Amino acid sequence: MVVIALGSNLAAGFASCEALLETALARFPQAGLPVLARSGWWRSTAWPDPTGPQYRNGVAVVEANGDPRAVLEALFSIEATFSRVRSARNAPRTLDLDLIAHGRELIDAPGLVLPHPRAHERRFVMGPLAEIAPDWRHPVSGQTAAHLAEKATIGRDAQPL
Template sequence: MAVERAVVAIGANLPRADGTPAIETCRWAAGRLATIPGMRLIAVSSWWESAPIPPDPRSPAYVNGAALLEGETTPEALLAALHAIEEEAGRARPYPNAPRVLDLDLVDLGGRVREGAPPLLPHPRAHLRAFVLRPLAEISPGWVHPVLGRPMATLLPTVADQAIRRLDEAGGKGV
């Protein structure tokens, strides 16, 4: 196995069972990413607030961010580790796009293209979501979509109309 960089999108819009707010769950999850065997946490973006997609008036706004990891893993092992962290946080999956206490999506793993068995790589909707691209642009501004061949600079304008705002100015990039 070669050393590869992984991009993980982090999101939440519900408090945990103990009342922990979504932003604290996201910060906690970023720390848990550093414990994935074979991987090292390189960077974490600022935290952003975004409206649910698709729009849902019953769903609170999301807190979103992204993390950059580096190491040796397989797509299956990394996806299993992300699901284990979600489960530890108390994630339930009652229906598609349901509000959640934590959502960890594998956006990219070393530029791999993978169809069929999970995880699909790159994440099939990452390039359509400001809540993925804005945080990703902070931690990997030179990222190029592995299928579309489009750099971040051409992807960001396509999501400019989506409601999103930065929650903190400090960011926490220096991991």
């Protein structure tokens, strides 16, 4: 199971962040990432600076025949089409696509760590994942998405729209 988190807090010319995220998600199949399941959109306060624009987040489970680096490159390519600029860490962004897990693979290499090293702490990732795959198990801890969503410490205010 390949898990991808989607997020946005800058609509960048779209009617809303949700519209931007829907458009980005529609590009996944063209990038070789057919969507098998997807969550609804969730909202949460900007983190770590709560004065920033509110976030919209979701999760997609995709089919990916390529290795994790190829998936990551496809995600970067989609982000680029939405004018994603990587500036300061946790800065507002048009589109953020994170590779959360690629099956049960464990990788700790420059530019790629799997599973995502902080996803299990974030309700705005684990909540949407639990919505579509509550029994998904974290490749390291073995805890389910449903359990991780309940105990997440970051983005506790995240909730479905």
